[in-house]
Amino acid sequence: MTALAASPTAARLRSRFAPRGLTWSVLRLHRTALYVGGAALVAFAAAMVWMYVIGDDARASTGPCSPSAYCLNLTASTFDDKTYRRLVSLTAEALSYLMFPVGAWAGGALIGRELESGTARLAWTQSVTPLRWLAAKLAVPALLLTAGTTTAVLLNVWARQDGGPDLALDWYFSNTFITTGPTAVTYPLAGLALGALAGMVTRRALPAAGLGFAAALAFFNLMDWYRWNLWPTSSVTVSDPDGYQLPQTALHMSSGYVLTSGERSESYPCRDMPGPGCLKEGDVTGHYTVFHPQSHHWPLQLMDAGIALAVAALATAGAFWLLRRRTPSRG
Secondary structure (H helix, E strand, O other): OHHHHHHHHHHHHHHHHOOOHHHHHHHHHOHHHHHHHHHHHHHHHHHHHHHHHHHHHHHHOOOOOOOOHHHHHHHHHHHHHHHHHHHHHHHHHHHHOOHHHHHHHHHHHHHHHHHHHOHHHHHHOOOOOHHHHHHHHHHHHHHHHHHHHHHHHHHHHHHHOOOOHHHHOOOOOHHHHHOOOOHHHHHHHHHHHHHHHHHHHHOOHHHHHHHHHHHHHHHHHHHHHHHHHOOOOEEEEEOOOOOOOOOOOOEEEEEEEEEOOOOEEOOOOOOOOOOOOHHHHOOEEEEEEEEEOHHHHHHHHHHHHHHHHHHHHHHHHHHHHHHHHHOOOOO
């Protein structure tokens, strides 16, 4: 009797805590993408752990060498050095370019395919409004992407340890910059929103996938070209004709000569009159250098990430506007 009475109670508990509603529907419908993303995160984590383990040996192989037993041990570290460099390059590229497949998937599979096949309209007839449908379609992958990319960025920073440029490249290299801060989290969100907008525009899977990919690619390249203009540069002026020697961690933007009038010129004034006194005769008083120091890493990260979030917000608003316009009776 007790067992019989317990069975309905257990069934009710399982039913109460079982996934349900739009969230469960989105997860179940796109479970393949969920499995692929989960497997990719596990593989990324494994690569980061391996990088951390071999990091000390890899850094040792780039240090100074003298005729000693220590030098002989460096030969054994060469494999770790090459492996570390490959892992740094591959994982940085994978995380940096994540927004491309996300944009294509969001346009093709997440939105475009359901609008093309009529699955979306079927859902709208089952007490689910179009706006709720789109909100769930975007919120579920957005939360998963945020959690996954945040984990990946933290693992990446941890595995790089001191971030030595001899192995991990300097902070201002494009892929290194993207994958060491919040930019890596916001780019896939921008790709998701751009893909969703592409799906709403075309309402067909294949064109939406292509348009979502193209939009993500255009955004990525625009940010890559104009990123260093998002924050004021630093400048140093010296009287030494050889100029200012920048540290390796600084990103050189431009350099040239300061004239007595106070104007700056990037052209070499001694081209037509070479000689030891040509700088004075050429009306030159100093040498200037414009650069981004390493301390600009975080301001640039926040500006870059903020723009990506703004693009994601605008694209999301555009997708909702199109949906409301095309389904006025259910908005």
